[in-house]
Amino acid sequence: MSMLIFEKSRRASNKMNIPPAEVEPVDVTKTIGEEYLRNGELPLPDVNEVEAVRHYTALSKRAYGVDDGFYPLGSCTMKYNPKIDEWAARLPGLAGLHPYQPLETVQGALQIMYETGQWLCEITGMDEFSLQPAAGAHGEMTGVMMIKAYHKKRGDEGRNTVLVPDSAHGTNPATANVVGYKVVEVKSDERGLVDLQDLESKLGPHIAGLMLTNPNTLGLFEENILEISRLVHESGGLLYYDGANLNAIMGMARPGDMGFDIVHVNLHKTFGTPHGGGGPGSGPVGVKQHLTELLPVPRVIPQGDQFILDYNYPDSIGKVKQFYGNFGVIVKAYTYIRALGGEGLKEASQQAVLNANYVKHHLSDEYYIPFDRLCKHEFVATAKHQMDSNKVSALDIAKSLLDYGYHPPTIYFPLIVREALMIEPPETESRERLDDFVAAMKEIAKAARENPELVKGAPHHTVVRRLDEVKAARTPVVRWEESQDA
Amino acid sequence: MRFTPNTDAVVQEMLESLGLQHIEELFEDIPDEVKMDRPLDLPPEMSEIELKSLLTALAARNVPAADHPCFLGAGAYDSYIPAALEQLLLRSEFYTSYTPYQPEISQGILQGIFEYQTMICQLTEMDVSNASLYDGATALAEACTLAAVHTRKKLVVVPETVHPEYKQVLETYALSGHFEPVFVPCPNGIMDLNAVSDLAKNQAAALVVQHPNFFGHLEPVGAAADLIHEAGGLLIMAVDPLSLAILKPPGAWGADIAVGEGQPLGNPLSFGGPYLGFMAVTRPLMRKIPGRIVGQTTDLEDRRGFVLTLQAREQHIRREKAGSNICSNQALNALAAAIYLTLMGPRGLKQIALRCHQLAVYAQKRLEEAGFPLLYNQPFFREFAVKTPDAGSINRRLQEQGIIGGLEIEGGMLLAFTEKRSRQDIDRLVAAFKGE
Numbered sequence: 001m002s003m004l005i006f007e008k009s010r011r012a013s014n015k016m017n018i019p020p021a022e023v024e025p026v027d028v029t030k031t032i033g034e035e036y037l038r039n040g041e042l043p044l045p046d047v048n049e050v051e052a053v054r055h056y057t058a059l060s061k062r063a064y065g066v067d068d069g070f071y072p073l074g075s076c077t078m079k080y081n082p083k084i085d086e087w088a089a090r091l092p093g094l095a096g097l098h099p100y101q102p103l104e105t106v107q108g109a110l111q112i113m114y115e116t117g118q119w120l121c122e123i124t125g126m127d128e129f130s131l132q133p134a135a136g137a138h139g140e141m142t143g144v145m146m147i148k149a150y151h152k153k154r155g156d157e158g159r160n161t162v163l164v165p166d167s168a169h170g171t172n173p174a175t176a177n178v179v180g181y182k183v184v185e186v187k188s189d190e191r192g193l194v195d196l197q198d199l200e201s202k203l204g205p206h207i208a209g210l211m212l213t214n215p216n217t218l219g220l221f222e223e224n225i226l227e228i229s230r231l232v233h234e235s236g237g238l239l240y241y242d243g244a245n246l247n248a249i250m251g252m253a254r255p256g257d258m259g260f261d262i263v264h265v266n267l268h269k270t271f272g273t274p275h276g277g278g279g280p281g282s283g284p285v286g287v288k289q290h291l292t293e294l295l296p297v298p299r300v301i302p303q304g305d306q307f308i309l310d311y312n313y314p315d316s317i318g319k320v321k322q323f324y325g326n327f328g329v330i331v332k333a334y335t336y337i338r339a340l341g342g343e344g345l346k347e348a349s350q351q352a353v354l355n356a357n358y359v360k361h362h363l364s365d366e367y368y369i370p371f372d373r374l375c376k377h378e379f380v381a382t383a384k385h386q387m388d389s390n391k392v393s394a395l396d397i398a399k400s401l402l403d404y405g406y407h408p409p410t411i412y413f414p415l416i417v418r419e420a421l422m423i424e425p426p427e428t429e430s431r432e433r434l435d436d437f438v439a440a441m442k443e444i445a446k447a448a449r450e451n452p453e454l455v456k457g458a459p460h461h462t463v464v465r466r467l468d469e470v471k472a473a474r475t476p477v478v479r480w481e482e483s484q485d486a
Numbered sequence: 487m488r489f490t491p492n493t494d495a496v497v498q499e500m501l502e503s504l505g506l507q508h509i510e511e512l513f514e515d516i517p518d519e520v521k522m523d524r525p526l527d528l529p530p531e532m533s534e535i536e537l538k539s540l541l542t543a544l545a546a547r548n549v550p551a552a553d554h555p556c557f558l559g560a561g562a563y564d565s566y567i568p569a570a571l572e573q574l575l576l577r578s579e580f581y582t583s584y585t586p587y588q589p590e591i592s593q594g595i596l597q598g599i600f601e602y603q604t605m606i607c608q609l610t611e612m613d614v615s616n617a618s619l620y621d622g623a624t625a626l627a628e629a630c631t632l633a634a635v636h637t638r639k640k641l642v643v644v645p646e647t648v649h650p651e652y653k654q655v656l657e658t659y660a661l662s663g664h665f666e667p668v669f670v671p672c673p674n675g676i677m678d679l680n681a682v683s684d685l686a687k688n689q690a691a692a693l694v695v696q697h698p699n700f701f702g703h704l705e706p707v708g709a710a711a712d713l714i715h716e717a718g719g720l721l722i723m724a725v726d727p728l729s730l731a732i733l734k735p736p737g738a739w740g741a742d743i744a745v746g747e748g749q750p751l752g753n754p755l756s757f758g759g760p761y762l763g764f765m766a767v768t769r770p771l772m773r774k775i776p777g778r779i780v781g782q783t784t785d786l787e788d789r790r791g792f793v794l795t796l797q798a799r800e801q802h803i804r805r806e807k808a809g810s811n812i813c814s815n816q817a818l819n820a821l822a823a824a825i826y827l828t829l830m831g832p833r834g835l836k837q838i839a840l841r842c843h844q845l846a847v848y849a850q851k852r853l854e855e856a857g858f859p860l861l862y863n864q865p866f867f868r869e870f871a872v873k874t875p876d877a878g879s880i881n882r883r884l885q886e887q888g889i890i891g892g893l894e895i896e897g898g899m900l901l902a903f904t905e906k907r908s909r910q911d912i913d914r915l916v917a918a919f920k921g922e
Binding site: 002004005006014016017018019020021022023024025026028031032033035036037038039041042043044045046047049052053055056057058059060061062063064065066067068071073076078079080081082084086087088089091092093094095096097098099100101102105106107108109111112119122123134135136137138140141145148149169170171173174175176177178179180182183220221223225226249250251252253254257258268272274275276277278279280281282296317318319320321322323324325326327328329331335337338339340341342343344345346347348350351353354357358361362373374376398399402407408410413427428429430431457459462463464465466467468469471472473476477478479480 | 487488489490491492496497499500501503504509512513514515516517519520521522525526527528529530531532534537538540541542543544545546547548549550551552553556558560561562564568570573574576577578579580581582583584585586587588589590591592593594595597598599600601603604605607608609613614615617618620621622623624631649651652654655657658659661662663664704708730731732733734735738747754755756757758759760761772778779780781782783784785786787789790791792793795796797798800801802803804805806807808809810811812813814815816817818819821825827828829830831832833834835836837838840841843844845847848865867881885890893905908909912
């Protein structure tokens with residue numbers, strides 16, 4: 001069992017030393033005042049550097065990243081994270097910049113931000129971007145706030161509801177709620193697309209907008225997108241693009257040309273920046289010309305031969321984050337876009353779509369595919385056959401994949417598909433890797449028939465076996481305590 | 487430079503296995519009206535050698551504060567980052583993994599977050615920490631939402647001594663209608679207790695106390711805690727985590743929610759991000775805290791393990807009823823903070839905090855002797871504002887000497903002192919104030 005850092009703590013073993021300040025000593029009871037001071041010792045772990053390094057190295061060996069292997073986690077676009085991007089973000093001339101430095105000392109940084117915004121405009125067909133949001137959900141929030149500000153500015157304040165498809169990411173309805181909207185779901189039709197009749201019946205003067213992912217979470221392109229756009233706009237609403245699935249269409253189609261008014265993109269998905277075990281991400285938001293005045297401030301704009309931070313937009317929704325965004329992540333995306341160029345980005349999307357269709361095709365004889373036609377960068381398979389015959393679930397199959405050394409697909413999402421296994425094999429995976437994965441999935445399907453208990457008991461070869469999540473939630477232990485047994 | 491391993495021949499074979507000839511056939515479901523009919527107008531592909539030159543040249547157009555004596559603070563601090571931390575963060579199992587949805591292969595990430603949560607609780611003396619939020623400002627906005635939901639009131643009292651960007655973010659988040667910030671003027675550089683008290687009595691959900699505040703000063707937290715609690719609201723404290731090595735922590739003041747900017751804990755300045763917001767709450771608020779939380783449990787063989795827990799609060803389960811929409815947080819930055827706290831340890835962190843304070847006290851005395859008194863005559867930790875009508879020209883003089891001065895604010899200059907500053911740096915700063 002892995003020990004916690006607190007259990008390795010031995011008093012006085014940390015020998016980090018800080019040079020004394022070469023100034024007269026101070027009496028903090030006088031300079032700060034007794035009533036403001038901490039009582040007693042800081043309870044932090046006390047370990048030597050060597051133990052600290054071994055501890056975190058050991059933790060890293062109990063984690064699984066893209067560098068460890070295939071990561072077909074649907075909706076997350078777990079592509080390879082180029083090392084040159086990491087190098088770039090750590091350059092002292094970029095990582096060492098204080099956000100309030102004089103503008104003439106950060107021109108290179110501002111150029112990176114400006115150009116990244118310009119390129120995102122070109123890739124998505126929008127007119128202006130803000131790089132301020134810190135993650136995809138934060139970008140969504142920024143976008144929906146702009147929807148609210150747009151209607152408010154027009155005096156159209158009766159619009160209190162946002163529409164989201166029943167296949168939407170959980171962040172879409174949560175975002176609409178957080179921004180103060182009611183949420184109404186639009187049904188999917190039998191082809192897995194937005195049901196136009198249902199959409200039309202739910203539009204009206206109370207609808208602020210529709211949040212849509214295209215291709216959608218089933219990996220299917222919303223073929224009626226122009227009709228959807230027409231309907232939403234004719235009813236006075238705005239159309240919001242959740243960019244989680246942009247990796248399917250770079251260089252092939254652009255949300256701006258489909259009628260979307262606002263988009264967010266996930267630099268940590270489409271543009272190859274690493275996800276860091278749960279962040280940092282970056283969720284730039286782009287808008288069409290009629291909404292640019294609402295974007296967060298400051299905006300990076302060229303002025304003569306310099307770049308400046310411009311705060312002078314009175315209709316702006318304001319700031320959604322301190323400073324200017326997750327700059328270090330932006331540097332990685334900038335480097336990525338420059339590495340690939342326009343043709344490289346298009347090729348990335350094409351091969352992501354090829355990989356998805358290839359895996360879908362080769363899995364379709366063992367796994368039920370509810371919408372078995374041309375998909376984009378991901379598709380949804382299910383454990384329907386395995387469940388019906390042997391009560392082997394999507395969760396069991398996912399856990400079984402762990403024993404084969406793969407990160408499992410996203411499971412039980414989208415919610416409209418039972419026993420969903422949402423598979424996204426990004427363009428950075430070779431055919432051999434895909435063939436191996438397909439073979440593993442087929443072996444699991446075979447095991448589900450012949451020895452279902454084996455699959456239901458998976459994983460067998462990981463550092464821990466299935467964990468009791470119910471116990472974790474019912475009797476929460478969310479921090480280590482001194483008295484706790486090791 | 488591309489990262490697509492399949493050759494053209496392999497691509498062709500894959501297409502043929504699908505009964506296709508051309509890769510464009512995979513996009514036949516996109517209507518012609520929206521299909522791009524031209525190549526993307528982006529700069530051409532680059533080799534790694536060219537990329538290195540390009541990025542090196544862009545970086546060379548900047549003057550990094552971290553490599554110069556720098557007196558800027560105001561929410562981002564030029565702290566020392568230990569070599570071991572930089573090395574450990576390069577373990578790609580950490581940085582190339584996704585949110586730990588599959589606990590059996592993510593125990594290292596989950597344990598790291600669990601330990602981070604514990605360290606945040608140790609620093610703040612609060613009961614429960616989440617796995618991080620985007621930054622200090624958004625953490626404060628989330629705290630206000632939490633307080634409003636919990637108390638079923640909307641008014642949040644915010645003294646003007648809170649960081650101006652925090653106030654701006656609060657105003658933006660308030661577009662939601664979930665809470666209403668009301669800003670209280672503070673002519674003395676710390677909160678005006680009378681003005682705050684009058685507002686707090688008026689059905690306040692919470693009082694926000696940034697401590698030390700934007701001007702670096704210590705707030706009358708004890709009195710503030712009493713008055714908001716008497717009014718039935720929550721005390722939200724926004725704190726500098728380093729200060730907690732010597733200052734009384736939020737839990738000891740009776741705070742209900744503690745938030746702050748975690749950047750000073752081992753995260754580079756990086757032009758303002760990525761940083762991390764931390765949030766810790768009292769036990770009664772545990773099931774309302776936004777964001778990821780890791781909990782301890784056991785596996786089938788009764789071994790200790792860790793999972794994402796209390797997920798019924800979150801967007802992917804609660805959807806349109808979720809109190810926050812946060813999904814990705816700042817996990818790697820939180821890991822950096824935990825590694826930083828481990829490497830520094832309890833004595834190291836205290837020594838850093840004391841060194842910062844001593845340097846600030848020294849600088850304040852020298853500046854006062856040179857004719858630049860405090861803008862507000864209040865106690866401070868490691869940052870303070872001095873009175874000068876001429877901050878701009880002082881900063882230009884400093885810049886000519888390769889020194890990055892303080893933040894120009896109304897009536898003066900805000901100066902921060904990290905452990906990387908030295909007596910010599912401060913003497914040069916004072917000389918520039920004197921016009922030398």
